Amino acid sequence: MTNICLKVSYDGTNFSGFQLQAGNIPTIQGALEAALNRIYRQPVRITAAGRTDAGVHALGQVVNYPAPFYIPVDKIPRAINSLVPREIVVWEAEKRSARFHARFSARKKFYSYTLDRAPFPRVMKRRYTWHCPFSLDLGAMAEGASLLGGRHDFSAFRARGSSTGSPVKTLHRVLVINLPDQQLLRFTFEGEGFLYKMVRLMVGSLIRVGRGRLRPVDLAEALAGRQPGAV
Numbered sequence: 001m002t003n004i005c006l007k008v009s010y011d012g013t014n015f016s017g018f019q020l021q022a023g024n025i026p027t028i029q030g031a032l033e034a035a036l037n038r039i040y041r042q043p044v045r046i047t048a049a050g051r052t053d054a055g056v057h058a059l060g061q062v063v064n065y066p067a068p069f070y071i072p073v074d075k076i077p078r079a080i081n082s083l084v085p086r087e088i089v090v091w092e093a094e095k096r097s098a099r100f101h102a103r104f105s106a107r108k109k110f111y112s113y114t115l116d117r118a119p120f121p122r123v124m125k126r127r128y129t130w131h132c133p134f135s136l137d138l139g140a141m142a143e144g145a146s147l148l149g150g151r152h153d154f155s156a157f158r159a160r161g162s163s164t165g166s167p168v169k170t171l172h173r174v175l176v177i178n179l180p181d182q183q184l185l186r187f188t189f190e191g192e193g194f195l196y197k198m199v200r201l202m203v204g205s206l207i208r209v210g211r212g213r214l215r216p217v218d219l220a221e222a223l224a225g226r227q228p229g230a231v
Contacts, residue, residue, distance in 0.1 A: 001066040003100055004076065006046075007092040008032070008061045013127050014087065018052045018061070028052070028088060032063065035083035039076075040068045049102045050109055053197060057128065064102045108172065108190055111199045115185040115207075129184065136185070136210030138178055144209040144216035145174040145187070148202060148223070156222035156231050157205070159197035169193055176206065205231040 010028055012018075020029040029046060036044035049062040071079070076093040084090075099105075116122055116129035151170040158167055171191040178185055187203050205222075208214040214231065222231045 001068060002070060003064055003096045003098050004067045004073065005062065005064045005094050005096045005100060005102070006032075006076070006080075006090050008058065008063060009089045009091060010058050010061065011087040011127065012052060012054070012056045012058070014085075015054065017054045017056070018048055018050075018058075028058075028061075031084045031088055032080065032090075035080045036065065038083055039071070039079050042068055044068065047102045049106045050193070053200075062102045062106065064096065064100060107192075109193060111189045111194065113187045113189075113199060113203045115187075117183045117185055132185070132207065134211055136207070137212065138176060138185075138210065140212075140216055141206050141210040142176045144206050144214075144219045145176050147216060147220045148174045152223040153225065154195055154198055154223070155225070157198045157201040158195045159201060167195060169195065169198075174202075201231065 008028075012028065014026065015031075016025045016027055018028045020027055020033070029048065032046055033044060036046070044065050044067075046063045046065040052058055052061070073093045073095055077090040080090045081088075114129045115132040116125050117133060118131075119133050121131040122129075149171050151168065153168050155167040169191055171189060173188070173190040175188045176185065177188065187199075187206065189199055189202070205214060205219060208231075209216055209219070219231060
């Protein structure tokens with residue numbers, strides 16, 4: 001079998017996350033596997049670099065699967081795109097070695113979270129931003145973001161329902177990027193992996209810092225386990 005790697009973008013608004021679920025629940029994995037099953041006329045299971053939650057979007061999700069038989073890789077994206085909902089687009093396919101595994105071969109993962117800072121919500125941005133017109137102390141938020149970087153036990157930023165895996169993760173970089181001309185504020189997180197809803201919880205805590213409801217040092221205290229409920 002040929003190991004095929006796909007790069008996928010999707011608007012996750014109408015999906016219950018990436019991972020396949022029981023019942024007739026729409027997921028990204030379910031839509032992709034349904035398309036592959038039709039193309040190869042047999043069940044095909046994909047593996048993803050990571051699982052996104054309900055309503056989360058992706059620009060470059062990486063997946064791989066063992067192709068039951070040969071199809072030219074340049075024809076695979078068009079074949080899949082003709083069968084999946086229009087919110088999903090496969091924009092690259094390539095052959096990889098048998099050792100390649102989308103999850104275990106991943107070196108870094110990137111998440112971004114964007115705030116709409118306009119006085120009123122902007123209709124065309126509502127799916128991709130969170131409206132937050134409040135006054136924010138960007139300096140304090142940047143300080144708090146810098147404290148999140150590094151290798152820590154992120155149990156304080158772990159939502160209920162997380163897997164039982166280790167809460168110790170490494171964040172290589174956390175940035176707060178102000179885009180005043182666009183009235184946007186963007187958070188970017190670069191790390192080896194993330195816990196369930198970890199990014200949302202970190203963003204929420206940084207916003208509380210920006211509004212003066214937390215101190216930047218409170219985030220460090222939470223990471224150290226001294227005030228786990230502070231965030």
